[in-house]
Amino acid sequence: MNIILATCGSRGDVQPMIALCLALKDKGHAVRLIGPPEKASWAQQLKCPYLGFGKDVTAFIDTMKNATSLYAGFSFISFVHKEIQTQFKELPDLVKDADLIMGSSLMFGLSSIAQALNIPYRYIAFTPQLFPSSNHPFLALKTQTLPLWLNRFSWDTAKILDTFILTRQLNQYRKKAGLGPIKDAWDHILGHHPILACDSAIAGIPADVTKHIVQTGFLHLELPCPGHMDLERFIQNGSKPVYAGFGSMPPEDQKKNIPLLIHAAKHLGKRLVIAKFWKDSGPVVNEEDVFFITAYPHLNLFPRMAAVIHHGGAGTTAAAAISGVPQIIVPHILDQYFHGQKIYANHLGPKPIWRKKLTQKNMTDALDECLSNSQIRQTAKDTAKKIDMEKSMRMTIRTIEQTKNLI
Numbered sequence: 001m002n003i004i005l006a007t008c009g010s011r012g013d014v015q016p017m018i019a020l021c022l023a024l025k026d027k028g029h030a031v032r033l034i035g036p037p038e039k040a041s042w043a044q045q046l047k048c049p050y051l052g053f054g055k056d057v058t059a060f061i062d063t064m065k066n067a068t069s070l071y072a073g074f075s076f077i078s079f080v081h082k083e084i085q086t087q088f089k090e091l092p093d094l095v096k097d098a099d100l101i102m103g104s105s106l107m108f109g110l111s112s113i114a115q116a117l118n119i120p121y122r123y124i125a126f127t128p129q130l131f132p133s134s135n136h137p138f139l140a141l142k143t144q145t146l147p148l149w150l151n152r153f154s155w156d157t158a159k160i161l162d163t164f165i166l167t168r169q170l171n172q173y174r175k176k177a178g179l180g181p182i183k184d185a186w187d188h189i190l191g192h193h194p195i196l197a198c199d200s201a202i203a204g205i206p207a208d209v210t211k212h213i214v215q216t217g218f219l220h221l222e223l224p225c226p227g228h229m230d231l232e233r234f235i236q237n238g239s240k241p242v243y244a245g246f247g248s249m250p251p252e253d254q255k256k257n258i259p260l261l262i263h264a265a266k267h268l269g270k271r272l273v274i275a276k277f278w279k280d281s282g283p284v285v286n287e288e289d290v291f292f293i294t295a296y297p298h299l300n301l302f303p304r305m306a307a308v309i310h311h312g313g314a315g316t317t318a319a320a321a322i323s324g325v326p327q328i329i330v331p332h333i334l335d336q337y338f339h340g341q342k343i344y345a346n347h348l349g350p351k352p353i354w355r356k357k358l359t360q361k362n363m364t365d366a367l368d369e370c371l372s373n374s375q376i377r378q379t380a381k382d383t384a385k386k387i388d389m390e391k392s393m394r395m396t397i398r399t400i401e402q403t404k405n406l407i
Helices: 011-026 037-045 057-062 070-095 110-117 148-176 185-190 229-236 251-256 258-267 298-304 314-323 335-345 360-372 374-386 389-401
Strands: 002-006 030-035 050-052 100-104 121-125 242-244 272-275 290-293 307-310 327-329
Touching: 002 011, 002 070, 011 030, 011 037, 011 100, 011 314, 011 389, 030 037, 030 070, 037 050, 037 057, 070 110, 070 148, 100 110, 110 121, 110 148, 110 185, 121 185, 148 185, 229 272, 229 290, 242 258, 251 258, 258 272, 258 360, 298 314, 307 314, 307 360, 314 327, 314 335, 314 374, 327 335, 327 360, 360 374
Parallel strands: 002 030, 002 100, 030 050, 100 121, 242 272, 242 307, 272 290, 307 327
Antiparallel strands: none
């Protein structure tokens, strides 16, 4: 098949799609991934057929001081609207020869484009929280312990708001393309046969979701492990360290966390590996018990850690789970709160700490629980044994290849 994959978002949105693109390519399919332009050179280094498209998402995130402010929320909505405009303007010519179009993350215009071109379409989700349910709230809500009726109410409210945020914009294109209007933009974006690329050991499909969803497991990308002798010496020169990193969250906000993280680790006598995602020099001097690392593959690093502190992105959560290590999640936005609650409920880590509530004390307490609680540590090991990333990829490819039988 001639398959077009398309995504828009941060590295966590792009990386699993690169993994899928490479796997489909190995199966003999003609495949190309369309994604943020700043990821093009990285994808090409991995031999992934990739086309840069839209605005630089990383540069947009880097302009924010933090991801939790009201300003950040409005900026995000504005960014998405502009991206949808670009999708409607440029994507039709790029995908018109495809046998199948698959979208993920912020590719919100793709479902209508596929319909206008009469090309089969499927959406890939990396978290069950994208599917409206009474078992979890709409993504904009942080609290994950609301009553069932209130969760459902949040989705009903979001549907009304989407009339002004998404549905109206999609219908403007649809009218020009000769298509009838839609009433529920999110239902249309998800499509009739979405794929949930999330490990069931972390979260499954709620029973009240009526869509025909195939859950396959997360799509891990096995990256070449760079030689890093300084890191090797650090890891081997003492007890297992703790990893701390917050993915693609705003760099300025990440730097503010460094003293807090170092204090918590040293208070408990633990060494620390910190992910450095900012460009300037800043506080990056390695100490005896602290090591800064840039862009090191999680699947190679996490199994060697005593615990992983992170933001709760779907990819990092999945990587920590398959590595068999306890997790402390500090959610900043959207589905990160959902993942934090699931990790806590499944005894894979302590209660999540919201970014705005992060202090030295609660991080120290969470890390202490993470390291000393034998149930958490054993459950993390047992959960890792239940996850088979090769099986997840095979199931995803098989599901994609069966699309013609569904549509």
